[in-house]
Amino acid sequence: MPVEYVVALSVLGLLAGCFGALVGLGGGIIIVPVLTLLFDLPMQTAVGTSLVCVIATSSAAAAVYVQRELTDIRLGMVLEMSTVLGAITGAVAVIWLSQPTLQILFSVFLLYASFLLARRRPAAETSGEKIPAYKVRNYPLGMGVSYLAGAISGMLGIGGGPIKVPLMYLAMGVPLRVATATSNFMIGVTAAASAFLYYNRGSVVPALTAPLVLGVFAGALLGSWLVKHVQARWVQWLLMVVLLYLAYQMLRDAFGLTGGQR
């Protein structure tokens, strides 16, 4: 296997894992477009490969969040019933969607995520502060939106944090830090449910996945170290520019404006 390939994939994983740890966003949302645009992989293979990376990010981060008791395990398990069902639906439905349709859907999600980033104020890291008492409300809405989040995750190969975190924080009365930790906790299980379907369809390529996953693990470590040394605001702006650029390129590709490479 060409060494350049291994290096390029590891760097992609490193960047994705690093953004993920710094901003809480940027695993699958970077990996899928880069794999399709730069490595010329079909959408389904990119999605299957990305789902494995999403599990890597989630498991590593969730272990820390659970141990610090930031995760609402009970709420997470209840919502997982819908996200997992959604993930299976998404991974099955994807067979009937064309490559351009998937790319357009992905671009819409990229634009939505950059919009969220533009509006977000970097949360002051108040790790010592106690979490206020809260009571979870709006379970029916939560289950419905979680199903949708699961379906999008299964179709597009992303974790779906930008849907789950606002849902729990704004609609269900969960404090932001708990919402972030719980969303992360749910992402691994959601991604696993659809990843097995992609795996058996042959859409997870071990030779590509391995260097990516190692990069993601290393990037997550690097990111959690960098978080104390860089300004969150700049990282968010940088990620926003990256996402907007990827959306632009993906839309061009979807509408066949890239010079007919495919």
Add this chain to the structure above:
Amino acid sequence: MTPARATLAIAAVLRWGSYLSAALILLGMVLLLTSPDVPLQVGPAIPFAQLGEQLAQRNPYAVMQVGILLLLLTPVVRVGTAVVSFTAAGERRYALVSLVVLALILLSIWGAR
């Protein structure tokens, strides 16, 4: 099992699942990059039935693949741990919820065969 111990058990599954799969994937990569005679194989995964045999032959791709499968199984084992923890703590409602999640994932694995 006390809630605190259940939390620790779930965290341990997630942590060790990540470590172990990362170690196996890394081992596979090292084997691949240090053995020039292994052909380039950018294709789908090796079928389950041949995985053991390929592993015995120290095929780097088989080692990587076991690491990837372990990574995919980590969240599943985590849900299983939640079932056991909630049952042991007498929280029957959440034990049932976790069992539903586990059943759905197992259904997806079974359906994927």
